[in-house]
Amino acid sequence: PQTIYLKNYHEPEYLIETVDLNFILEAEYARVVSRLTITHNPDNKARNAALVLLGEELTLISIALNGVTLTTSQYKLNDESLTIADVPQNTTFTLAIENTINPKANSALEGLFVSNDMLCTQCEAQGFRKITYFLDRPDVMARFTTTLIADKTLYPVLLSNGNKVAQGELIDNRHWVTWEDPFKKPCYLFALVAGQLECIEDHFTTMSGRDITLKIFVEAHDIDKCAHAMQSLKNSMRWDEVTYGREYDLDLYMIVAVGHFNMGAMENKGLNVFNTKFVLARPDTATDMDYEHIEGVIGHEYFHNWTGNRITCRDWFQLSLKEGFTVFRDQEFTADQTSKAVKRIDDVNALRTRQFAEDAGPLAHPIRPEAYIEINNFYTLTVYEKGAEVVRMIRTLLGTENFHKGADLYFQRHDGQAVTCEHFVQAMEDASNKDLSQFRRWYSQAGTPVVKVEQTYDAAKQSLTLTLSQSIPGQKNAAVLHIPVKVALFSEDGTIMDASVVDTVAINNELTLELREQTQDFIFENVPGTPILSILRGFSAPVKLQMSQPLTELAFLLRHDNDSFNRWEAGQKLTASIIFELIDTIKQGKSLSIPEILIDSFKAILEQTSPDLSYLACLLSLPAENYLAEQMPVVDVEAIHHARQFVKRSLAAHLTEQISALYLQNHQQETGELNSAAIGKRRIKNLCLDYLSQLNTDDSHQLAHNQFANAKTMTDQIAALGSIVNSENPEKQACLQQFYQQWQDEALVIDKWFSIQASSTQPDTFTVVQSLLRHSAFDLKNPNRVRSLVGAFSQANPVHYHAKNGQGYQFLADQVIALNSLNPQVASRMVSALTQWRRFDKQRQDLMKQQLERIINTDNISKDVFEIASKSLA
Template structure:
């Protein structure tokens, strides 16, 4: 990566080209005078050449849509012969030989910034988003993560317009400006940070305050800023923050380091949240919650995202990335940390299943399609397009494998070494993994392939048992399919947690094992093929492999339906009990899909129906676990398993047939379950209560598919919380019941004006698998509550249709593809980031049957042919067409 500005790049950025900047920026003092149309920014930076930089080397800084108003060095204004400035870059031809102070003045218009990157307006407030390359939209700077500076920020604004002026660090001065209607605040962040972590907020908010005492006895002020009138929705976010701070002290020894920690909730935000040092800016959907407006999933998301952004204080802020290729170093690691936090706060097995479902539904298709890339990519055209499930979710799985391989104690030692060695650094994956190699004494060079190779590895496993010798053999072969730019793959290090389940449901002991490294209950697969031999196994076992989903791989193990039913009933690993149910259901769904395509009526095994009914009423098992087990694999999951020549309509019909068969065969069990879980207790978002609601709503879903639709409308009318009300509304609309229109009108009238709830109203309609849905979605784009410029509104309708409605997005006439492509082209002019993410809905187009495949390809080409297409969208289109 060269030191010069990258904004106008057309050639890819390559990891191998990384070079440090010729100059370091040690401090930056910002003076920001806020105005909707004419904000002025003065940046005074202390700059010095790095060792080896030749005197006179030009200083080239990044910019984007900036207007330069002044430039000076050491107080001397530069002439036009001394520099060249465009809206995209500033080049100082011959800077001084030693250290110097550069002062740059720029002018920007936040109210016109629809990209929501840099400084922009949200409602009547000012807000910044600088990751990944937004700071260059505020001032000219080295806008890259390896340039760390100490920031002091003075903010000035009209006091009536922005009574709160916030930035990173600690507040050191504030006051009114005599003779004016303006005031100012000065913030100082003593910890050097890259530009992407800069934040500024100015506006009129309601403030929620609390304190937290750290493990060393310091009192930290906690503040959450929300829209006026929403103060009652911030309590759970504050509680989540305090629990996150305590957990990070206990689990990783990490104490917060500033005097204040602030969260600001805004309604216009491209992402979920941003971990800016000491001032986290959040999409308000991940802050605001109360029982009648937020679902249990919303509460869980708030808890997880609050934790994630807070945990970044150490894994991302105190230790940041050397370059954007190392993005998983902060994101994958921090996802692992927030998953562990939520596992400790809630049910660890349920959280693990939920995380794996997300991985398989989002990351596995990414790995199998044209957008596949390694956890640490080697090249990119547009870094915004690499905030992906591979970087986040698969990146987390790689960290989890390290813990599995090394054990909890050694893993903690490696983390402690990482924090001690690299605090204040812009680090790399090599730096991170080296700490674990040193702490464990283990060679992790092969493990590094998880960061370098794309694609989902497959383990093919065969088994054999010799009764006379009491010998059990597992033959394990690994492979990884070709992916873009990587036609061949090297064998990986794959930890396979296992158990050998005996006839009584308990794990069988063994006397010795050979053929691979086995540490406790983990087989370490490193070769293309292992023959793992267990001696002294007293009875033929049923293998329980990949317990806890110990590696992000596909497992090909032929088990009979009886063996899977046995694991579902008996395995002491909760994840593999759930996986057994998924395996049984997936097999049945594929067979049902094939029957539909052949023009036949699907035949459903009564044993499977009975197994689901027994799960429903097994009150010895956690309700949340039962709810997850009863949830059939989604249509997209079945499409992924089929792999090619996919017909979404046939998948839907096959899944519907299986669901109705389970619903009809288990009607008595589901009715009993539904009635037994009725509760008069007040709503609580705790995990146990949420689990009971999830299970009751699962029972309601099956009853509805058995024809008991009166229960659904009763549930809608009597619901006292959003979880139950939305579950019922989804069934009413999704099943096309006669009461759907009245229910939609009622829901809207109850929550008119509450954007976060109206988003749910849009999504329920966009995801209904009905022939009329596309026309309805088209009409809803003209609804007064819809907005192209608000990412939440747009995602709730158009993106929800594209990603959450397999039959209607993939309509056989191609109309769904055309509708989405139209909106990609329209939104590209407004917000390229959101447009590019929408276009990635086409990622699995090559797996479709020929007719749909041709329509999808034509729409991708139409998008790519648009003159002036943004770099964000062009990158996705080019890679998708590959």
């Protein structure tokens, strides 16, 4: 397969001004007539270039240029394109193309496809070429008019981008609707939907007083699960007005939920298409976390209207321009709606467990990649989550006020354009006068920097010298980056010191150091005694810290740090250090014991009161196995699992009384409400239940079973089921069966039923997973179902997936090979659990490599899977 390089970017030779699309829709046969008005691009100096339209899996019927039908000798057709050598150079010309497609046969879910009898599209990144021949690239922006014709009974609802401008009836029970989108857009933002859908409608009045109609379309049986999505949409619209001054621009905003979807959602102009997972919620079917994610994704897609749609990417290498910025925007939105502290912790947790692994592995790439084989493989944690961290660092370096001036300038300068990451940084620089020349390296440098911290205190001078050095392991000739490092110094009595560093502004005694050298000294003056250092506060840069801090200092920070992130981080470091010591003890074959300092620290937290119980729950949560693995030179899955379980069980045993009390205190008045206080109570209560379940006593089994049987919310029901499935609870089979019976008609709940079993640490899990694969509700053609079984097993169950005999790897490769021909995008996502093979012992390395080789040698391997598997082995 061919590699595409950023350095080879060139302007399009032709531009498309208008697109008039006409669809006659049937599930197995869709007829598309596309009328394009095309001009030579004045910015491209080359003349007389052939017009190359991209098209895949299409059946061409006819082409006419300026009304004259072309003969087969006047164009060339292959599997990927349609080339017309001779087109007018000095005038606008029209091209009318007719082709057909088979949506029903489209299991890749890219282009036009069928989901539960509904027809819908997914065009980002390059799906439009599976609908009709086009200049399928984001820097070709056109005005679209779309007419949909279909059977009235099968497809009573016909939707596309923009505003509905006309509709009518035809003979044979058919009808038609015409949609016009007044904003020019790249074809990846095109969408159509046709189906038997119901909708809820609401209205939003914008800051300038315009009335916007909001509609959420779902299948009839889901109509009672849309209210939260609608509220989230209104919250998003208001937030973007208040925070970024951005107002919605069309009179109508539509969201459609579909059950078969590769992504979470898609920001098509005026017609978002969503995975049902990020729309549907009722307290008894969706957890508090689902509710939060729905609001976050609704916000994300809405925010794209400005950061993505009004201003889009010049080419796909610039993906982080819209994704990094939009993720940053949705993170801040959720932080404002929920708990800022918890949102930051959740985001950093996700980044460190998953993106750091990606950045340290064979598929590491900068947030602006320089080459790809299949762009779908670059919708990565790096482009999205690290991209968001890079935007966050810009805000830290500029300050919030200048950052917003920069955003305003960016919107003002580039509205209606397809631009690059450089345009974004330039606007930030111009608005703030802050030199970001060195900072730009974050866009082209892969890998997670390690920042080493050394401190020397001079009592006589009352000064502290902090020596920071940076490096990026595994990256040759790594750039020296510009890294904001937020710091505060604590006195032994728990107060913050009023220390200063030359040329550094302190806000509430917190200083933002700007590390720009490989090694750099920062001298703090006015330091009355040896300080306790709180560094990288708020996780001010996506780096790994290397510093030795005694357990007593970590315990101190866990009590006293006023930075909510670093307070939590101190607890994580404390626990992780103890787990690593236990891992060593396990390796020496000695018996394990838990240090007092950990029990005391947890006891202190358990006895605390706090208005933010979700945050207290974070403080009491142990670092995830994947995060611990990330810190080991050679991952020892069993030792990590056993040491972590030992800590969990020991804490539960030593603190049973406190944990039980906290459980009861927060369970007694469970009302099923959805405000943040009620959510916090459930979060901490269910964490307590998880600890208590480790004890495997009759009491703990009974507690979980009672909660399961009487749950008022899915949060409580699934948490109880999780505790039951992960313990030796005698009611396990009965509960699983009951849950299935209760929820068999709710696809998203059944996804949970699959994933909870696939991620169980109990000894029979692999056998269970194999039998679930044969369950009548399992469907390899449904991405959510695949993720809930195959994804959960391979990505969230390290101890079973990495079984020493390699059965987990073989299982995964079997599924990847089966998926390869059905849905290459989902297949390639599943390969990710094999890509980290270098991190394991020799035996596992060999077994994983074997499976990667087996995958590569599969007949008709897709570009998607080939790229990931081959780069992993390279």
